[in-house]
Amino acid sequence: MRLCIVEDLAVAGLEPLTLTRPAYALRLGAGVLGDRIARAWGVGPGPARRAAVIRPHLAEIARERDPHTVLNNPEWLAQGPSIVANARWVPPAGFDGTEAGGPNPPWLGLCRGRPACAVVGPERAVALAPNRVDDWFDDLLAKVDGVEVGGHWVDRPWDLVSLNEQAVRDDFDALEGPSVTNRHLQAMALVGPSDRLWIHESARIDPYTVFDTTNGPIIVGPDVWVQPFTRIEGPSVIGAGTQLFRANIRGAVSIGPVCRVGGEVEASIIQGYSNKYHEGFLGHAYVGEWVNLGAITSNSDLRNDYGEVEVPLHGDPIPTGQAKVGCFIGDHTRTGLGSMLNTGTSIGVMCNVLPAGWLLPKHVPSFSAVLWGKVAPGFELEQMFETARTVKGRRGLEFTGAEEQLYRSLHDQTRLERERAFQRGQDLRQAPRAAAASAAGP
Helix, strand or coil: EEEECCCHHHHHHCCCCHHCCHHEEEEEEEEHHHHHHHHHHHHCCCCCCEEECCCHHHHHHHHHHCCCCECCHHHCCCCEEEEEEEEEEEECCCCCHHHHCCCCEEEEEEECCEEEEEEEEEHHHHHCCCCCHHHHHHHHHHHCCCCCCCCEECCHHHHHHHHHHHHHHHHHHHHCCCCHHHHHHHCCCEEECCHEEECCCEEEECCCCCCEECCCEEECCCCCCEEECCCCCEEEEECCCCCEEEEEECEEEEEEEEEEEEEEEECEEEEEECCCCCCCCEECCCCECCCCCCCCCCCEEEEECCCEEEEEEEEEEEEECCCCCEEEEEECEECCCCCECCCCCCCCCCCCCCCCCCCCCCCCCCEEEEECCCEEEEECHHHHHHHEEEEEECCCCCCHHHHHHHHHHHHHCHHHHHHHHHHHHHHHHHHHHHHHHHHHHH
């Protein structure tokens, strides 16, 4: 069977993470959402078996990153029956898609009453189009009785953080092959059962490192380097090519490929290619790619009154229903030495956040700066692009023309959000002056 993963309009609720990638490329557990869906349905990789319907402005950069997935192609959809799955749906553990759908499509699977997946013939599949996925599922639901299949929805960025602990456990259980070599066991101190530890044979584990599997499994990918005085608690995933420097990994953590991480990290996801080299706390957070967190950068993930945290997505506060929520940071953003991020902070793409000696603004729109504790216009686009070329060049990669075009498009798309933030900051600065003038009288 062939699989087509689709994006609905609700992917906007996952910004700033989905500004620069399709929803199926978001990290969860030891992989990304799209691979998780494909594994549930038993669909392997390759353009003959996988396709996606995504926002058009992401298509070119998505092809660069994954040339083996066919994008927005009606001809592919017309070639035969297809599984259609919402990119924001996380299948339940043990879900076996090979048993779903039956021999005669159409078939519709629901997650908590909402359409999550379907098996349809080509005559229905060809109607799929970007920005019309919601209508397509609604039309199918009106004609086909849905079957509850379970799972979870990823509606907001903090949902990924909340689901990550169980996702790591599920991914560990799906691993095959030898779990750990004697060479690795001799170098480390192991607390907890060894059968909950999986380390790729190419990983380098230095002495004076501690792996604690008491509370969950640990997965260490290829070419990882764990340096002395690092402690890793499960459940956690350390992605390929990542280096840990005197790090304290507290559990429920997924670190993507080619990251440099030190200090304390708890219940967080790092998409990949990002640096948190120095001391500082990162908790209940999701960090995008090519992010650099300066030394001692720390975020709060708990209010002093233990109340519900709100996150300002697009500048408007959204209740999370949770007491522990950290920060969400878009791609190519940088923080300066000693930056302190408030509980429930949202920072867009290509931002430059400088410390001010106190908690910084909770909402930083894309392409903005934080100067003296206030949101301000960021650098010129060409200067940001030059920095991105330098950053990617240090990893032997290129800031491509497709990426540049995407960020130019995003700069226009997010202009109104920046203007609102600048105006809000101006109003806040003027309010104390107006109050003082009123108190002074004539």
